[in-house]
Amino acid sequence: MIDYAGALFLVIGFIAILKIAGLVEKSTRVIAISKQAVAVLRDEGMSDDEKENLMQGHAKQLAGLFFLLTIGGLAAVFLPFALIWAFDQAGWISADSVLNVALSWPFITATTIAIVIAVVVGRKR
Numbered sequence: 001m002i003d004y005a006g007a008l009f010l011v012i013g014f015i016a017i018l019k020i021a022g023l024v025e026k027s028t029r030v031i032a033i034s035k036q037a038v039a040v041l042r043d044e045g046m047s048d049d050e051k052e053n054l055m056q057g058h059a060k061q062l063a064g065l066f067f068l069l070t071i072g073g074l075a076a077v078f079l080p081f082a083l084i085w086a087f088d089q090a091g092w093i094s095a096d097s098v099l100n101v102a103l104s105w106p107f108i109t110a111t112t113i114a115i116v117i118a119v120v121v122g123r124k125r
């Protein structure tokens with residue numbers, strides 16, 4: 001039972017760090033900047049110098065967002081597991097057992113269904 005609690009902690013910790021770091025909003029911003037960049041490229045009314053200046057600005061923004069998304073994604077994956085690993089080192093839980101549960105198809109199916117339901121209910125509010 002403790003293995004299931006540990007696996008659930010991995011999922012909840014991952015989602016919590018995604019929310020705290022604002023990674024979903026940052027990824028949405030990446031899409032918006034990309035659309036702006038395409039619009040700049042298609043704009044025949046701008047000179048090449050104007051396009052270049054705007055595109056450099058977009059590139060800088062995207063590079064910064066890439067860095068933040070990469071660091072945030074790594075934190076979302078590794079921070080919850082680091083706590084499970086620390087508990088494993090203390091002898092309170094088995095990290096291998098937690099990972100076996102977390103990677104099992106019944107657990108993945110159940111958490112996927114729960115997350116989809118939570119998203120649908122959250123959007124209706």
